[in-house]
Amino acid sequence: MNKRLYKLESIVTGKIMLIFTSLVAVYMLLSTICTVASNSTSTDSAFIMKTIFVLISALIIILAGFAMIKRLYNLLFTDEGLMRLSFPVKNHEHLNSNLKYAATRLGIMLIIFFTGLSISDAVVKNRVERWGVGNLYSSFLDIYTGNGLSSPVAKTVLTIVILIIAFAVIAANIYLSFVFTLTVSSRICGKYNILRKKGVIFIAGIVMYNIHLLIAELFTRIEYSYSEWLAFGRGYDLFGPDCTLLSAIDRPVINILIYGVTAVLMYRISANIMDKKLNI
Amino acid sequence: MSTLVECKSLSHSYGKKKALDDINLTICSGRIVGLFGPNGSGKTTLIKKLTGMIHDESGSIVICGNPVGERSKALVSYSPDRVVFNAGSKVSDLLDMYELMYEDFDRVCAEENLKKLNIEKEEYVGKLSKGNAEKIQILLTMSRKSALFILDEPFNGVDPVAKESIIKIMLGCVPEDSSLLISTHQIRDVEQVLDEAVFIKEGKILFHRSVEEIRSETGRSLSETYMEEFR
Numbered sequence: 001m002n003k004r005l006y007k008l009e010s011i012v013t014g015k016i017m018l019i020f021t022s023l024v025a026v027y028m029l030l031s032t033i034c035t036v037a038s039n040s041t042s043t044d045s046a047f048i049m050k051t052i053f054v055l056i057s058a059l060i061i062i063l064a065g066f067a068m069i070k071r072l073y074n075l076l077f078t079d080e081g082l083m084r085l086s087f088p089v090k091n092h093e094h095l096n097s098n099l100k101y102a103a104t105r106l107g108i109m110l111i112i113f114f115t116g117l118s119i120s121d122a123v124v125k126n127r128v129e130r131w132g133v134g135n136l137y138s139s140f141l142d143i144y145t146g147n148g149l150s151s152p153v154a155k156t157v158l159t160i161v162i163l164i165i166a167f168a169v170i171a172a173n174i175y176l177s178f179v180f181t182l183t184v185s186s187r188i189c190g191k192y193n194i195l196r197k198k199g200v201i202f203i204a205g206i207v208m209y210n211i212h213l214l215i216a217e218l219f220t221r222i223e224y225s226y227s228e229w230l231a232f233g234r235g236y237d238l239f240g241p242d243c244t245l246l247s248a249i250d251r252p253v254i255n256i257l258i259y260g261v262t263a264v265l266m267y268r269i270s271a272n273i274m275d276k277k278l279n280i
Numbered sequence: 281m282s283t284l285v286e287c288k289s290l291s292h293s294y295g296k297k298k299a300l301d302d303i304n305l306t307i308c309s310g311r312i313v314g315l316f317g318p319n320g321s322g323k324t325t326l327i328k329k330l331t332g333m334i335h336d337e338s339g340s341i342v343i344c345g346n347p348v349g350e351r352s353k354a355l356v357s358y359s360p361d362r363v364v365f366n367a368g369s370k371v372s373d374l375l376d377m378y379e380l381m382y383e384d385f386d387r388v389c390a391e392e393n394l395k396k397l398n399i400e401k402e403e404y405v406g407k408l409s410k411g412n413a414e415k416i417q418i419l420l421t422m423s424r425k426s427a428l429f430i431l432d433e434p435f436n437g438v439d440p441v442a443k444e445s446i447i448k449i450m451l452g453c454v455p456e457d458s459s460l461l462i463s464t465h466q467i468r469d470v471e472q473v474l475d476e477a478v479f480i481k482e483g484k485i486l487f488h489r490s491v492e493e494i495r496s497e498t499g500r501s502l503s504e505t506y507m508e509e510f511r
Contacts, residue, residue, distance in 0.1 A: 004380050011376065012366075079364040086331050087381045088354035190334070193294035280333040 005089060005097035013071060017105045020064040024057050024109050028116030035120045050120045057113045064109060068102035069178045076186040077197050081280045091278055092271035095179065099267075102175060166255050173259040173266075180266040181208045183273045190279025215262055281308040284428055284459050285330065290339035291483075292325055299325040301483035303339070307459055309427070312473055314491075314502070315463040317480035318510050323463045324361060326480070327432050330461075331358045344427050354383070357426035361433035361463075363413040367406025371399060371416060378420050390423035393449060411442035418446050422453035429460045435469060443469055467503040477502055479509055 031053035074080045075094055085091060185204040189197050283306055290303040299322045307313055315323050328334040329341060332348045343352040365374055371394065378385045394401065397415055405413055418434055431450065435443050443466075451473060454460050462470055477494060479486040486509060491502055498505050 008377060008380055011373070011380075079360065079362060080366060082333065082360040083364045085333055086353060086356070086358045088350050090350050091332075191295070193297070275335075277335050278333075279335065280328065 002089070002093050002097060005087070005093055006100060009071070009097050009101040013067060013101070013105075016067055017064060020060050020067070021105065021109055021112070023060050024112050024116075027053055027056050027060075028112055028119075031116055032119050050117070053116060053120070057109075057116070061106060061109050061113065065102065065106060065175060068098060068105070069175070069182070072098050072179060072182055076182055076278075076280070077189075077201075085278070085280055091274040095183075095267075095271055095274055099175070099179075103172075106171070162253070162256075169256045169260045169263065173263040176263045176266040176270070177208050177212060180270050181205050183270040183278075187273045187277055187279070191277075215258060281310055283307075284309045284344060286342045287326075287329075288340050290326070290329060290341065292322075292329065292334060298483050300329070300339075303480075303483070303485055305478065305485060305488060307428070307461065307476075309457050309459055311475045312454070312460045312462070313476045313478060314467070314470055314474045315461055315478050315480065316465075316467060316506055321480045322483040323480055324432055325483075327358070327430055327461070327463060330428075330430060331356055355427040356430060357382075357421050357424040357428070358430045359417050359421040359432065359434060361436060363405070363410070363417055365405045365413070365417065367404065369405050370401070371403050371405065371408075372401040374405070374416065374420060375401070378423070382424055384425040386423050386425060389453070390419060393419050393423070393453075397445060411438040414438050415442060415445055415449070419449050422449055425455060425458075427458050429454060429458060431460070431462045431464075433464055434462065435464060435466050447473065467506050468501075471502045474502070479506070481510065 031049055034049040072095070075084050075098075084094060087094075181201065181204045185197065185201040188194065188204070189200050194200055285305070285307040287303055287305040290300055290305075291298070292300040301322075303322075303326065305326075315326070317323050325334065330343070330348070332353055341348050341352075344355050346352045346355070369377075375387060375390060378390070379387050391401070394416075397412070397419070399408070399412055399416060405416070408416070414434070414436065415438075418431065421431065422429060429450075434446055434450070438446065447469065450460065450462075462474075464470060471491070474491045476488065476490050478488045494500075494502060494505055498508075500508065
């Protein structure tokens with residue numbers, strides 16, 4: 001049945017997602033053409049072209065994310081929910097299909113986006129400052145230099161794997177924060193028959209934003225404590241060569257753990273509300 | 281006649297306000313049942329409980345031996361008290377959606393009824409009149425081969441001619457062993473087709489009896505009895 005819901009998502013949001021994906025692809029092509037054309041004359045214009053590409057693509061991807069969140073809003077807060085929630089499926093399957101469809105479509109857009117960035121980085125090489133993947137990749141390679149990992153292939157694979165997982169977990173966490181805000185708001189509105197739903201969503205959104213700030217602060221503190229423990233507990237110098245590799249890796253790993261655990265928690269609570277406590 | 285729906289000690293509150301208070305209700309198969317009561321009496325809350333739109337609180341509901349959940353939803357065909365389709369959808373999109381989501385949806389029957397009502401499949405829901413949009417919602421609901429059909433205020437804001445078409449669709453589509461639960465304020469329009477009536481007030485069932493019994497015992501029509509009870 002989940003496949004049917006997924007198919008329904010693709011029927012309903014297919015057109016708008018195709019438009020968003022096409023826009024990112026078109027901007028990628030335009031940006032690459034402009035970067036190549038401007039490469040021979042001015043490095044500044046190449047950088048400006050890439051900046052415009054990054055900003056517009058990021059905006060389109062964010063809008064696409066909001067289009068998918070809007071589907072969930074419609075399910076929980078509009079009359080459409082009266083129809084969709086009477087489908088013979090468990091309520092949380094609506095959430096699953098929304099998440100899967102959003103992950104697939106936003107994933108495709110991000111692949112196109114990063115491909116565009118990589119092409120641009122390859123074209124301009126070291127003549128201008130790099131954006132995105134190229135920039136992060138270089139930073140990681142610099143950190144690895146002179147440390148435990150000697151194989152360039154191992155360093156590259158490790159960097160890319162950690163970066164992709166960290167990026168995906170943070171993106172999922174942000175998306176699930178919206179999902180969580182909507183399901184909790186829906187629960188509050190349904191339970192107490194609150195008609196001014198937007199006010200409840202707004203307040204829940206502010207609360208969620210503050211929870212995010214707390215998580216970020218917790219993340220920084222854990223990372224700092226961990227580094228201190230490594231540095232002094234084992235007698236390592238915090239900025240010394242022995243600790244450098246761990247410092248490069250521990251940040252994304254702790255990042256993945258904290259944002260991953262909170263994302264899973266938010267998903268579980270949202271699914272539970274939808275299955276057992278939803279009042280439409 | 282077998283028991284189709286069994287509600288036991290059903291309660292529900294919105295904050296401090298009790299919408300349903302210890303409801304016990306049994307609906308047998310093959311019956312057309314009217315659910316009547318003034319605004320705020322708990323009709324829609326009861327229907328939402330039956331369709332699984334509302335959870336928690338106390339009591340239990342069993343539909344064809346299944347507690348409310350994905351299995352019971354497959355057996356219940358529900359039309360809400362307002363048109364819930366996206367204005368940007370075409371009628372054909374709705375047919376596709378019902379066909380995709382409900383295994384018991386009879387597309388041939390739905391398309392035949394559409395033709396009878398002179399509604400084009402390529403028409404957008406947003407461009408339809410209120411009556412026609414309502415008719416399509418009822419038509420799609422009734423084109424399933426469900427055990428229980430639930431219609432919440434099916435005549436909301438529709439003219440007498442549209443009302444007549446909706447009743448024809450309703451009666452023409454219900455299989456013999458299925459039941460139909462209709463919640464409406466327009467008792468006169470459905471009185472002739474009902475087998476049973478449930479009167480509900482302030483979250484409690486006042487009575488649940490056959491329409492014949494009510495008529496013979498009170499000597500009044502159902503609508504007159506309603507006026508008497510709730511005046």
